[in-house]
Amino acid sequence: MMTENLNTIKKKLKELNKKFRNKNYTYFVPKEWIGWQEKVGDKDEDNKNGIRVNPFKYFMSSIEEIEKISSMSLEAKSSGFESENLILSLLSDLSFNHSSLGGGVSVDEYPFNFRGSFLKAISVLPYLYSIGIKTIILEPVNLTSLVNWDMNGVKGVSPYAIRNPYKLDENLDEVILELDLETQYEAFVEAVHCLNMNVIQEFVFRSGSIDSEIALDHPDWFYWIKSTTRLRPIDSDSNSKYGSPIFKKREINEIEENIALGKYDNLPQPDEKYQSMFTATPVKTARVENKIYGMLNADKANNKKTNECTLPQAFELNNIGTSEILIEDRTYYKLYDNPDYNYLSFDTIRYYNSELKKIDNIQADLWEFLAGVPAYHRKRFGIDGMVFTDGNLIPTELFNQIINGSKSKKEDFIILSNSEESICDNQFEKYDGYYVGIEANQEKGSIISNKMAPKFGKLTGIHKII
Secondary structure (H helix, E strand, O other): OOOHHHHHHHHHHHHHHHHOOOOOOOOEEEHHHHOOOOOOEEEEOOEEEEEEEOHHHHHHHHHHHHHHHHHOOOOOOOOOOOOEOEEEOOOHHHOOOOOOOOOOOOOOOOOOOOOOOHHHHHHOHHHHHHOOOOEEEEOOOEEEOOOOEEEOOEEEOOOOOEEEEEEEOHHHOOHHHOOOHHHHHHHHHHHHHHOOOEEEEEEOOOEEEOOOHHHHHOHHHEOOEEOOOOEOOOOOOOOOOEOOOOOOHHHHHHHHHHHHOOOOOOOOOOOHHHHOOEOOOOOEEEEEOOEEEEEOOOOOOOOHHHHEEEOOOEEOOOOOOOOOOEEOOEEEEOOEOOHHHOOOOHHHHOOOOOOOOOHHHEOHHHHHHHHHHHHHHHHHHOOOEEEEOOHHHOOHHHHHHHHHHHHOOOOOOEEEEOOOOOOOOOOHHHOOEEOOOOEEEOOOOEEEOEOOOHHHOOEEOEEOOO
16 A cells, blocks of 8 residues: 555654754643553643643654554455445544643744644544544645635634635645645545545535635636625625625515526526626736736726726525625636626526526636546545535536546545535436534534435444544
């Protein structure tokens, strides 16, 4: 079994342990992470959930334990997808205050990652193996937005706001290793395979980050609005400011009735005032701090009111007729290009109008770009499967293109969705399963009772790390 990158990390840890032997870094880990080790550190009374360890020896011992288990006669890795013994969102669960921020140490000075990292994910694999985990499902691991989204008063970086789906998220780096992210991710996948587990990665196809690198080179793949457009407060119902489109009561009833019948053609369009906020594709783009701007006419003076545009913030369309919260760090891809549908609404990003879906309107280069993302990760890092984020909202033709590319030369590549609802008539026989409704058991510290498609039975044994 290939462990070249895992060996690289192990060698690097040995070098760092020698280099910093007099540094004596304070590093705590949750006791669950090292339950398989007899003696690795001392309990600290000021951190009842943590055990202090030598970080380099801790990570090395984890890799050595993986190697030890791998050398034994392991049960052969099953082909296909099993509906039991999975863990979801592993990397998010690895956030921990390893330093306890004591001793005058600042976050900026501390050399270890407080968030999830590929190295920390490697270190908990012996624990996951000991409790019978067979499949690890990762949230998106791609390059994320530089914009911190304020959700319910809490600012943070979302793994779903992706700046570039072909690059890895810098937040997952253990900088002290001085190794590229690709090596660290490959090492993690190698370690998972050493234990005969599967690793499945979640992907986002409908949206990019509001500061997307892709928009700079391919502005035609996105919607644009006038840069002078003001954002609508959540308690407003006016289409004179940007937000989710507001409809009249009669239009709301019409939309609801047609959606209930599965009739997505001729849904009421937003009024002219709302549509007039959107612009044509800019001829020139630039990044200014953490925002992308476009110029509609390169020959004109840079008049903000008439010539400058920017990417519109995304929003959900769950509640018809009410103003939805703007998602500050995301924007939607323009999957179809038709000047009569140059706006964001029910019939352009959720329930696709058949007029819009005509083959001549398909953004073929964009679709090829998106469909290639899982296949790239499969070939580059060796992942065993993928999860569609909002797979039910992806046009069927794009959905099939993604699956066909992902399974090319690897028919056992696992396909999952995080939704059981089919809006776009997706072919669910192509899924190996889907999951919804995570229920946390605080007493046991585990996630249990997920729902699966009937032919797969009930999904059980989904554990949290802490």
